[in-house]
Amino acid sequence: MIKNNILPIFNFIKFYIPIFILFFSVLNEFDLNYFISTKFSFNFVFILIFYWYLKKPNQLPSGLIFIAGLLNDVLNNSPIGLSSLNYLLICVTTSYIRHITLRPNFQKDWIIFLITILLINSIDYFILFFIFSINLNIFNYIFNLLFTFIFFPIFYGLFDNLLKFTGRRND
Amino acid sequence: MASGRDDFVIALRSAFLKKSNKQKFSLLTLIFISLIIIALNKFNFKIINILESGLKDVIYLSSSLISYPEKKIRVFFTKINNYYNDYQNFKFDQNLSKRFDTINLINQHLISENKRLKNIIDETNSNDNYLLSKVLIDKQNQFSSSIILNRGSRDNVELGMAVIDNGYLIGRIVEINYSSSKAILLNDINSKIPAIIEPIGIHVIISGTGYDYGVIQYSKDNYEIKEDLNIFSSDGGNIFKAGIPIGKLKKDINNDETKVEFFSDFSQLEFVNILLSKNEF
Numbered sequence: 001m002i003k004n005n006i007l008p009i010f011n012f013i014k015f016y017i018p019i020f021i022l023f024f025s026v027l028n029e030f031d032l033n034y035f036i037s038t039k040f041s042f043n044f045v046f047i048l049i050f051y052w053y054l055k056k057p058n059q060l061p062s063g064l065i066f067i068a069g070l071l072n073d074v075l076n077n078s079p080i081g082l083s084s085l086n087y088l089l090i091c092v093t094t095s096y097i098r099h100i101t102l103r104p105n106f107q108k109d110w111i112i113f114l115i116t117i118l119l120i121n122s123i124d125y126f127i128l129f130f131i132f133s134i135n136l137n138i139f140n141y142i143f144n145l146l147f148t149f150i151f152f153p154i155f156y157g158l159f160d161n162l163l164k165f166t167g168r169r170n171d
Numbered sequence: 172m173a174s175g176r177d178d179f180v181i182a183l184r185s186a187f188l189k190k191s192n193k194q195k196f197s198l199l200t201l202i203f204i205s206l207i208i209i210a211l212n213k214f215n216f217k218i219i220n221i222l223e224s225g226l227k228d229v230i231y232l233s234s235s236l237i238s239y240p241e242k243k244i245r246v247f248f249t250k251i252n253n254y255y256n257d258y259q260n261f262k263f264d265q266n267l268s269k270r271f272d273t274i275n276l277i278n279q280h281l282i283s284e285n286k287r288l289k290n291i292i293d294e295t296n297s298n299d300n301y302l303l304s305k306v307l308i309d310k311q312n313q314f315s316s317s318i319i320l321n322r323g324s325r326d327n328v329e330l331g332m333a334v335i336d337n338g339y340l341i342g343r344i345v346e347i348n349y350s351s352s353k354a355i356l357l358n359d360i361n362s363k364i365p366a367i368i369e370p371i372g373i374h375v376i377i378s379g380t381g382y383d384y385g386v387i388q389y390s391k392d393n394y395e396i397k398e399d400l401n402i403f404s405s406d407g408g409n410i411f412k413a414g415i416p417i418g419k420l421k422k423d424i425n426n427d428e429t430k431v432e433f434f435s436d437f438s439q440l441e442f443v444n445i446l447l448s449k450n451e452f
Contacts, residue, residue: 024237027230027233027234027237027238028234028237028238028241062196062198062201063196063201066196066201066204066205069205070208070226071230071234074223074226074227074230075230075231075234075308075310076310076315077310077315077317077346077353077355078315079209079212079213080208080209080212080219080222080223081204081205081206081207081208081209081212082205082209084201084204084205084208085202085205085206085209088198088201088202088205089202091198092198092202095185095198096182096183096185099181099182099185100178100182127209131209131213132213134361135360135361136360137360137380137381140381
């Protein structure tokens with residue numbers, strides 16, 4: 001009886017693990033700067049959204065991605081709606097790629113990820129600098145972009161394993 | 172050729188408009204909502220401000236709860252690091268302590284003399300009133316350096332008030348909610364504060380860089396600025412009370428640039444003081 005009650009909850013939590021990771025990474029303040037270097041940072045959320053929206057979009061609803069973006073803006077003191085726009089543009093790109101790709105492979109995903117984050121960071125920089133007149137250091141953007149690109153394969157592998165785990169049914 | 176273009180349009184339309192069974196809005200709708208919110212934000216619409224201040228208290232609190240374990244881990248690593256450094260500095264500090272006692276006595280004498288002289292020329296002495304505040308969220312990266320404090324409008328915190336850590340100026344209040352407030356730190360890339368280099372008395376503007384140091388963006392005259400001079404807040408622009416220590420000038424060995432090394436370590440902030448007293452000059 002207890003097993004029958006707990007299993008659906010467990011399956012529900014397991015299925016929506018990407019959402020929990022997304023909200024956790026948006027709400028916490030950890031960005032690896034503390035341990036390594038002040039120049040080091042990467043955008044984990046970009047990798048997370050790109051991967052899950054490409055592989056299993058039903059596990060990461062776009063409405064919740066939009067809300068996560070709003071929370072990120074409030075916490076980062078950036079204009080409200082900007083992160084949501086960035087995250088949703090990733091969703092659009094991945095959704096388009098999913099529709100046109102017959103045989104997906106890692107190398108192709110990695111290159112498309114680079115193009116996507118280049119596009120998103122450019123839009124982000126344009127809006128902040130030209131519309132909101134906020135001072136930005138372009139090198140910080142480049143470092144962030146570079147590290148996000150480099151770390152993509154590591155998280156790709158980790159998420160592959162997580163995907164297998166979340167896809168497994170516990171009966 | 173036409174078929175290829177059709178495929179592209181179909182894939183693009185599908186990417187923007189297709190909704191899965193659990194989604195209420197298409198990506199295009201959400202993108203439009205984001206753009207509208209950004210536009211409202213740019214033109215500072217009242218509805219966005221109300222929405223923001225209502226949400227912020229809740230978001231800051233949840234973020235502070237979620238960050239709690241991570242904060243503890245960070246404190247743990249810092250303690251280990253500090254323990255090693257403290258041990259190294261212990262003997263050196265013992266000798267310094269005696270010298271500081273003497274300097275402290277001279278300092279006390281100078282403060283009382285200063286007060287007496289101010290009374291003679293009828294200048295108002297500002298009575299400092301500090302409000303101890305806990306750092307709820309410490310959000311520091313290259314793009315922004317700010318802290319969220321657990322004091323807000325209910326505690327009479329006002330915009331522009333100075334935030335102080337162990338007697339050193341670290342930032343100022345830029346946003347106030349009912350029970351929380353946000354302070355921008357001096358190393359934030361958008362932080363610019365008036366300061367004075369002592370003992371030579373040059374007025375400068377200290378600008379944040381996004382890293383753990385600041386730079387002198389503007390000095391009133393092109394003086395040659397030497398290393399190891401101390402920087403204090405100045406009352407230029409009536410932003411801060413004058414004379415709060417900020418940092419020390421250091422030359423960068425790599426590019427010969429003069430940097431401002433802040434006295435306070437911004438990565439270690441747990442409790443800070445908000446200077447409630449108004450600047451009365």
